[in-house]
Amino acid sequence: MELNDLKKVWLSADTGSLPGAADMVRMIRKYRSSNLAKKIAMTIIAAVLTALMVFVVFSYKSVMLTTRIGEALIIMAGLLLIISNARSLGRLHRVKDHTNKEFLSYLMQVQRNRLKYYKTTQVAGLLLASSGLLLYIYEAVSANLLLLCVAYVALAAWLYVNWFVIRPRAYRRQAMKLQATIDKASSISKQL
Amino acid sequence: MGFEELYILYSPQVFRVCMGYINDYEHARDLTQETFIAVWQNLPSFQNRSKISTWIFRIATNNCLRAIERAGRIKTTELPYDVPTVQEESIEEKLVFLYSCIAELEETERIIISLLLEDLPQAEIAAIVGLGEGNVRVKIHRIKEKLAIKFKAHGIE
Numbered sequence: 462m463e464l465n466d467l468k469k470v471w472l473s474a475d476t477g478s479l480p481g482a483a484d485m486v487r488m489i490r491k492y493r494s495s496n497l498a499k500k501i502a503m504t505i506i507a508a509v510l511t512a513l514m515v516f517v518v519f520s521y522k523s524v525m526l527t528t529r530i531g532e533a534l535i536i537m538a539g540l541l542l543i544i545s546n547a548r549s550l551g552r553l554h555r556v557k558d559h560t561n562k563e564f565l566s567y568l569m570q571v572q573r574n575r576l577k578y579y580k581t582t583q584v585a586g587l588l589l590a591s592s593g594l595l596l597y598i599y600e601a602v603s604a605n606l607l608l609l610c611v612a613y614v615a616l617a618a619w620l621y622v623n624w625f626v627i628r629p630r631a632y633r634r635q636a637m638k639l640q641a642t643i644d645k646a647s648s649i650s651k652q653l
Numbered sequence: 654m655g656f657e658e659l660y661i662l663y664s665p666q667v668f669r670v671c672m673g674y675i676n677d678y679e680h681a682r683d684l685t686q687e688t689f690i691a692v693w694q695n696l697p698s699f700q701n702r703s704k705i706s707t708w709i710f711r712i713a714t715n716n717c718l719r720a721i722e723r724a725g726r727i728k729t730t731e732l733p734y735d736v737p738t739v740q741e742e743s744i745e746e747k748l749v750f751l752y753s754c755i756a757e758l759e760e761t762e763r764i765i766i767s768l769l770l771e772d773l774p775q776a777e778i779a780a781i782v783g784l785g786e787g788n789v790r791v792k793i794h795r796i797k798e799k800l801a802i803k804f805k806a807h808g809i810e
Contacts, residue, residue, distance in 0.1 A: 464769075464797070467751065467770060467800075468770050468772065470744060470747045470748050470751050471669065471673075471748070471751065471770040471771075472669075472770075473744045473745070473747075473748055474668070474669050474672060474748060476664070476665035476668050476669065478682075479664050479665065479668055479682065479685060480686070482656075482657040482660045482661050483657070485660055485664075485686070485689055486656070486657065486693075488686065489689070489690050489693045489694075492690055555695070556691045556694070556695045556712060558699075558700075558702065558703060558708055558711060559711060559715060559783075560711060560780065560781060560782060560783025561711070561714055561715060561718060561761065561764065561781065561782045561783050562782065562783030562784065563783055564711075564715040564718060565718060568718070568719065568722075638722075642721055642722050645721040646718075646721060649718065649721070649759075649760045649761060652759050652760065652761040652762070653761055653782065653783065653784055
């Protein structure tokens with residue numbers, strides 16, 4: 462079969478069911494607002510929670526240093542979450558004019574950055590929030606020994622589950638997916 | 654050129670290229686829509702450093718490559734190599750056969766042959782894929798050979 466015959470077959474594909482231009486514009490507007498809304502909502506929630514913590518710092522005059530340090534650590538964790546969310550918000554719709562070859566390198570780099578995020582930024586955020594919480598509640602429960610024990614056992618159990626059950630599982634799943642994409646992109650890249 | 658004109662002009666081409674890569678009608682439709690979402694969002698910042706068609710096909714083919722993130726396998730239909738087809742096939746059957754032949758090629762080969770079948774000049778294909786023109790020419794030659802073998806096995810000369 463000659464190339465021209467192939468082209469004739471190729472061009473016979475039915476493209477009539479693609480949405481019309483006006484429908485497409487409507488769909489894009491809807492898609493853009495829903496996707497953007499999710500990211501913005503996450504950033505706003507993190508900002509509100511951090512602002513709430515700042516408000517608590519100024520309205521509730523704590524006596525112990527542990528409470529002050531705890532507040533500072535929780536605020537730092539909140540700021541870290543806001544910054545990383547805001548940065549990904551900026552990247553959400555930007556498309557660079559990449560050739561396929563450049564794009565594959567870019568894709569691998571993005572996946573490596575994500576892996577690094579799970580290994581470093583996320584761990585740092587969790588560490589700040591966990592230690593902040595442990596220090597923060599001390600002043601409130603230190604007067605009553607039973608309450609202190611119950612609060613710390615409950616908090617320790619919750620942190621244990623977060624650190625040693627939920628996070629490793631989620632990390633393993635994400636890391637496997639990201640590594641698979643890196644490997645596949647690398648093998649396609651070798652074709653070029 | 655406004656977005657709607659670009660969409661009318663290029664969406665059938667982009668759809669066929671996506672279909673050539675992914676061999677799945679619904680997925681190709683989604684990829685076409687994702688391509689034009691990106692075109693819409695980035696059109697104001699398009700700097701005319703390349704032809705607009707090159708830019709659109711780069712977005713489309715990069716979107717196809719991004720499909721590896723979803724880890725879905727490309728549909729390949731089993732081809733009856735042992736029994737050459739003798740009866741005359743309809744154009745739809747020929748198209749299904751062509752897609753399944755292309756689906757068996759490597760990812761970058763699928764992109765190159767799809768762009769070639771869209772009648773893009775080799776220089777533009779090279780600019781989309783990121784290879785030299787000479788390299789693209791060699792690849793096209795190899796792809797044609799691979800397809801010819803598949804067609805011959807199917808009883809199509």
